[in-house]
Amino acid sequence: MASSRSLALALLFGLLSCYASVVPSLASSHGFLQCLSAAIPKPLLHTQSSPSFTSVLVSSIRNPRLFTPSTVRPLCIVTAINASHVQAAVVCGRRHDVRIRVRSGGHDYEGLSFRSERPEVFAVVDLANLRSVRVNGKAATATVESGATVGELYYAISKVSDRLAFPAGLCPTIGLGGHLSGGGFGMLLRKYGVAADHVLDATLVDANGKLMDKQAMGRDVFWALRGGGGESFGIVLSWKVKLVAIPPKLTMFRVPRSVDEGAVDMLTKWQEIAPALPEDLFIRVVVSKQVAEFQSMYLGTCDTLLPLMRGRFPELRLNRAHCREMTWIQSVPYIYLDSTATVEDILNRTTSMDTFNKATSDFVHRAIARDVWVKIFAWLVKPDAGIMIMDPYGGQIGSLPESATPFPHRAGVLYNIQYMNFWSADTDGSAQTRWLKDFYAFMAPYVSKNPREAYVNYRDLDLGRNVVVGNVTSYTAAKVWGDKYYKGNFKRLAMAKGKVDPHDYFRNEQSIPPLH
Structure with missing residues (x-):
């Protein structure tokens, strides 16, 4: 144990000596590891010197963009298997001034559950084994x-x-x-x-x-x-x-339509009728290059869906051949994976590390004009272009007030947009991220304003980063991104943070600041 600790401390020395003014001392990091070792079984504690460290760290990294040689790695990872291990990590962290980041599935779009953009010493509590x-x-x-x-x-x-x-x-x-x-x-x-x-x-x-x-x-x-x-x-x-x-059987369809087949007119119509359809019918759209794919779930049979679509959305030209009747659980792989995937495939936790990505989001309150959709398709055929994914609102999402939960995007929203772009390891991604930034700027006149809303689960650090003042996150600086995610709920969130974590122990580049 002593030699293992010595090696861990040696690996940390370079980092800590460079940033001694902004991170805990070497002694406090050593004390933190000793504290954890006394409370957590050795197989569950993975220090930087552990043979298992890298494999555990990358086990649920979903975006290789966020794992590079310059990534600030955690001091250690705790793969907790019960509540006491998580409690010990927090108690030891508070005692020795080492912060904790928490990872469940690793899908944080900016990787803040396992990395830091600042030079700091932190540990990760990985919850992957707490999965009952x-x-x-x-x-x-x-x-x-x-x-x-x-x-x-x-x-x-x-x-x-x-x-x-x-x-x-x-x-x-x-x-x-x-x-x-x-x-x-x-x-x-x-x-x-x-x-x-x-x-x-x-x-x-x-x-x-x-x-x-x-x-x-x-x-x-x-x-x-x-x-x-x-x-x-x-x-x-x-x-x-x-x-x-849900009913024992529901109806799914995936219908691609190109620009030549009328996709511009279909999208112009979709954005107004999709939020107004009966709440049993959900039609989302994925747009890539010159094709819009309409993906739908209907909580009913094909026999009742077809006349509804003929009356409300005849432009799509849906017919019986498009319908796929199945159970709800069968619909999960049908939409996200492919038509050949099985229900058991949704238990597969592995994700390819071959594709890098970057994303951001918008909310639309007023329908976008047809001539703008023509311009949008022109953006989507540019070199290094990404995709748009649009989910319609209306129905029950708007039945609750904005203050019901912190998620405020409810009544008045027509649909949400997720913009994503992808690239492989053989390119630096600069062209793809530039396209994303420029397209996001182009869309500004056509989406929500004051604030320009965004969805926190599509986290984007380009919307703003926290600033720490006097060892506490600045409320004023955080409000820049906080209002976009939470609108009028941001202040109440900060007040709740002030009650449960007044000293701002749990924090990252876009965490809620405490307000007292």
Whole structure:
């Protein structure tokens, strides 16, 4: 043990000596590791000198853009298997002035769950082994640990009932901890709102290492957890959620239409009718180059869908050959993976590290004119162009007030846009990120304003970064990005942070600042 610690300290010395004024001392880092070693079994503690360190670190990195030789790596990773390990990490961190970052599925778009943009010493608590899912079919509830994936929750529900579901995201490898912390939505959005709307309780480790449930944490902190972003208020170990009703069979379709086939007119029409359709029908669009693919879930049969589409959206020219009737659980791989994928494929946690990406988002309140769509398609055929993914709102998402949860994007929103671009390791990505930045600027007149809204689960550090003043995150600086994600809810989030973490122990480049 002594030689292992010595090697770990030697690896850290170069970093710590360069940044002695802004990071804990070598002695405090040593003390932190000793504290953890006394409280956590050795196989669960991965220091930088451990043979397992790199493999554990990259185990759920979803974007190689965020893992380069210059990435500031954690002092150690704690692969907790019970609450006491998480509590020990927090207690040791507070005692020795080492901050904690928390990773559930690793999908944070800027990698803030496992890396720092600042030269600091920090540790990662990885929740991937805290992944149990318990479904109560009679009560229509599930208790799910934060390290479980969306796919694992969906699969567990399907094993209990074909009449129950959960309205979370499409990507099955997303960790539930981060997903619920930001809101979370998928193809049941218009029928049931965001995933965070259905959280009944949560178990939180606060900045003092204490375990809290809904009653102990209080109304304001419980409100903040359900959409206020991960890693600001503590570490949520598990969630109790309310499941929702679905029919035993539903109808899916994926219909691609090119510009030559009328995609411009279809999108012009879609953006007005999609949010106004019956809430059982959800039609999203993925636009790439000259093609718009309309992807749909209908909570009913093809026989009832076809006349509805003929009456409300005849431009799409949907016919019976497009319909795919299936169970809800079968719809998950159908949309996100491909038509040949099986239900068991949604349990696969691995993700390719071959493709780099960058993303940002917008919300649209007023329909975009046809001539602008022509210009949008011109942007999408430029060299190094990315894609647009658009999810319609309306229905139940707008039935709650903006203050119901921290997720404020509700009534009045027509749809959300996610812009993404991709590149491989043989290019530096500068052309792709420049296209994304320029296209985002082009879209400014046609999307929400004052603030220009964004979705926190599509995190983008270009919207703003925190500034630390006197060892506490500046509320004024954070408000720059905070108003975009949370609108009028940002101040209440900061006040909740002031109650549960007044000294700002849990923080990153876009964490909620404490307001007293």
